[in-house]
Amino acid sequence: MPTITIDGIEYDTETMSDEAKAQLGSIQFVDRKIAELKAEVAAMQTARNGYARALSEILNKE
Template identity: 50%
Template sequence: MADNEQTITIDGQSYNTTELSENAQNQVLNLRVTDQEIARLKQQLAIYQTARVAYARALSEELPKEKH
């Protein structure tokens, strides 16, 4: 583990993960994996939102223009 991965701060209190119980260490790992997955999903959402804007713009350009 890298040095910055050996501590975790929860509710303003820092803990050395190597001093935590095995169950607590597993929960820390679960939190880190979950945080990584949330970040990945946020990136995907940003990509999809950007694509949606592009598709909507392309559709708008293809629609018949109103004649006045």
Template identity: 60%
Template sequence: MTTITIDGKEYDADTLSDEARAQLISLQVTDQKIAEHQAQMAIYQTARAAYGRELLALLPAEAKPAEPATTGLKKKKK
């Protein structure tokens, strides 16, 4: 017997209708895909931060004032 909990209520998955089971499977697949995309997004955000740090390290120390940056990156003082 597989028990699932939805909105604080427990249900025996084996007794669900075929339609309810299909919806449950769709929900589980969707949750899995969301988790995969969140993990991929974390990788992209980590890479972006690393690229930004490397770019800042390569910029000349002196630069003319410009419009506020849209990247949200700030050069560290050495």
């Protein structure tokens, strides 16, 4: 039986109404976008740290 857990509560997706399934789809869409944004932020933070290290090296040579 397919189930999904939302906020710690498990739901049977086969007995969900169409309205509930639509809301579930929206939640899943938002969760995917949040995961994508977190990955982007991590990549940008890594790049920023690299730029900061490079700047520090340049400034230490001056």
